Amino acid sequence: MSATASVDWSLAVHRTLKDAGVKIVGYVPDGGHKRLIELCHADAGMQTVVMTTEEEGIGLISGAWLGGEKSALLMQSSGVGNIINCLGMVAECRFPLVMLITMRGEYGEFNPWQVPMGQATQSVLEDMGVVVQRADAPEAIESAVNAALRLAYNSYCAVAVLIGQRVIGIKSFQEQVNQ
């Protein structure tokens, strides 16, 4: 992974979130989101919430919308497994939901324990009524996030943008350590 490519899409996504009026960002970290998380934390106009599990994010975005604010969640594909039951609330209440999910367990994965959840991520989300949009190139991410925000907040949908492992590009244990 080139650091430059990472900075580019992260900056663009941060600007897209800002332009859409997102004020609250919840995350459980992933290496692929490192730069975006830092940008959100550095932004005084965003309340950036580190969570102990992704499930907390569903409550966070629901409460934020009850209070009239837009939000977004950042997580890794493994975290999708932690939110499934609570997506029932999102569906029943039609809470707008935008999740930016960095993928593991697919393109060149080195950790076999990541593969089952990574391979199931899209279908599990779709089973729970979430619209899934994939972005498998750095230049595709900004427009996918922009579309997701519009779909979620104009049409009251739950939307996930899956950022492919091909973009994130973790290739080995050592590269993860060095990240």
Added chain:
Amino acid sequence: MSATMKRRDVVKTLLAERGDLLVVTGLGSATWDAAAAGDHVLTFPMWGAMGNAAMVGLGLALARPERRVLVLTGDGEMLMGIGSLATIAVQKPANLAIVVIDNEHFGETGMQKTHTAHGMDMAAVAKGCGIADSHVVRSAAELPALVKATRTARGPYFAQVKVVAEKLALTLPPRDGGLLKARFRRALLGESADTQ
């Protein structure tokens, strides 16, 4: 020390003269308790998403820092989202109070004992997470101070209120999630919420 307070009395006291308080209730008995105290458009009663009540409260508190937010939930529901106390402590929402109605049992599923029945001190957990203003409330004499704290304490505030384990008649609020969301937002934000 066995509990003496009854949950419906505690919740009724907490919700009396609520003013512009925003309330989130957790699945399940806390939701029925709040309904028994009187359905209210500025109460968001959760019928699912167990473990998420405190986080809905956090999202609401962050979105509307000028309003007081009260999360009312049970010990079983709070246990399922216990990590959210650590998340809330990091955010330090000055306008958020969490009150756990602790009957030490899973009331909806056959009254199995929860962890608090086995000695878990949830207020100590909250304090350990960084919510310094955390308390165990055991007697009715402490209720006026509890009510005051939910209205005025600089949050986050946490209380674990020990109540008698009793099976009560269900009093149900509306359960259509879309309705509950829409009426809450309209009452809080005005009719413009309908077209946000």
